[in-house]
Amino acid sequence: MGRIVSKARQARLNYAQRLGRDVSIQEVATAVGITRAALRKIEIGEVSVSFPLLARLCEFYGLQPGDLLTYEERRALRMALA
Helix, strand or coil, X not given: XXXXXXXXXXXXXXXXXXXXXXXXXXXXXXXXXXXXXXXXXXXXXXXXXXXXXXXXXXXXXXXXXXXXXCHHHHHHHHHHHC
């Protein structure tokens, strides 16, 4: 699957803004069942995100997959699910 690089980081920052407090990488990583290092790599684009992890991130942030994926990644996802 494609990368969600800056959108993953932006989702965390937007989530923190909605809560009115800082939200650490560790807090999100623990909530979605991965390590802090793994989430950091996702946020900087070093690794791709699996479908199950994408679903957990979306659930945590209260977003839809399209909110985290770029156009090309959404197109690839639609093709993979078709």
